[in-house]
Amino acid sequence: MGKIKLNNIRVHAWHGCLKEESIIGSDYRVDLEVHADLSVPSKTDKLSDTVDYVHLNTIIKEEMDIKSKLLEHVAKRILDRIFMEIPKIKSAEISVSKINPPIGGDVESVSVTLSAKNE
Template sequence: MDYIHLNEMAFYGYHGALKEETVLGQRFRASVSLAVDLAEAGLTDDLKKTVNYAEVFDVCRSVVEGQPRKLIESVAEEIARLVMEKFSTQVKGVRVVLIKPDPPIAGHYASVSVDITRGQFV
């Protein structure tokens, strides 16, 4: 299995369980990995034989910058679902890591995140 990785895409969204998160919003970072067969694309140098990662970026942006959700688990799930749906002929599996760098939690930490995998991802 081969992989395409989109690393630490940055977005601004309004997700969170607390009211201030849905009013003020905050930064989010998403990393998405796609399990695909890249052999033919590599041999032919043909964009039609791979997944256009600009389109994957657009899917991620539409979800993270879109409808507010209470849970980042829900945001990650929606990204995975849409990627698997839109690129169903090429993508065999998807891994989504959604990072919330600044949740309103008292204390010192780098971030909180969820990491989900859907489909075949070896």
């Protein structure tokens, strides 16, 4: 078993419960860690034998582009799609962070982290 990590994916998206958030949007950071059997690609050196992190990044960007009220919802959608499209992945953990959230204080970010197994 091995892991692939995508760190600090930066996107601008329109998630939130406030009307202004769906109009102006906010900056987000996404961190993803997936676990898969990497023994074959470590020997073959073939992209087709591994988990393509370009595909993972595309899923994240496309799902972040769909408005959600809650970070929990968008994180779950990303995990569901990853498992549906990339069956080689056995488990994953994702953190979605809203940078400078509108919560009436000086807060760098708020984050939601979800973990799941591909069943």
